[in-house]
Amino acid sequence: MSSLSVYHVSFPAQPNKVLTHLEDIASTLAAVGVTVERREASMPLKPGASQDEVLAAYAVQLDAWMTEFACAHAEVTSVVRQDPQKAELRAALLDERRRDTEEVRYIAAGSSLLALHIDDYVYAIRCERHDLIRVPAGVxxxxxIGEEPHVLSISLFKNRDAAASHSSGSDIARQYPGLDD
Structure with a gap:
């Protein structure tokens, strides 16, 4: 089940609010410009599938979403517990980053924790299968992805250059509970 924990930056160990109903999660995030919804798009793929396999399996759905969200580039994150690069990938993903354009993130299988640092708050969203989140530019x-990852996600961007992100240089991610906590 998806959930949202909201933390004030001065108290990273104790959330101010924990929500588990999609409607409550969506309305809380909408107040800060983030869209969350459920989109059923089941394809017979599991975490560990290659980017080419995922893009081929989701081709029809991705075409529709790319039109809907005015995107032209997709990237896949597909990681399983047995992946020999899982620790390096996790470390890279835990680096707080910003993008110059919106990112549309869809969880096709498994789960991950997406944390958004907006003003004085951190919104930690446990994303599950079928969650679609629109992260505004600049957030x-x-x-x-956890110590023993099991996730297959697809991120959509305006173009290939828009997928590039910029590190904030902060180690804030290590101050908050992670996916496994």
Whole structure:
């Protein structure tokens, strides 16, 4: 089940609010410009599938979403517990970053934790299968795939250059509970 924990930056160990109903999560995030919704798009793929396999399996759905969200580039994150690069990938994803354009993130299988640092708050969203989140341009964020990852996500961007992100230089992600906590 998806959930949202909202933290004040001065108290990273104790959330101010924990929500588990999609309607409550969506309305709380909408207040800060973030869209969250459920989109059923089941394809017979599991975490560990290659980017080419995922893009081929989701081709029809991705074409519709790319038109809807005015995107032209997709990137896949597909990681399983057995992946020999999982620790390096996790460390890279835990680096707080910003993008110059919106990112549309869809969880096709498994789960991950997407944390958004907006003003004096951190919104930690446990993303599950079928969650679609639109992260506005400029929002600082990080992703935790956990120590034993099991996730397949697709991110959509305006173009290939828009997928590039910029590190904030902050180690804030390490101050907050992660996916496994």
């Amino acid at each position: 600082a964020h990080w992703v935790d």
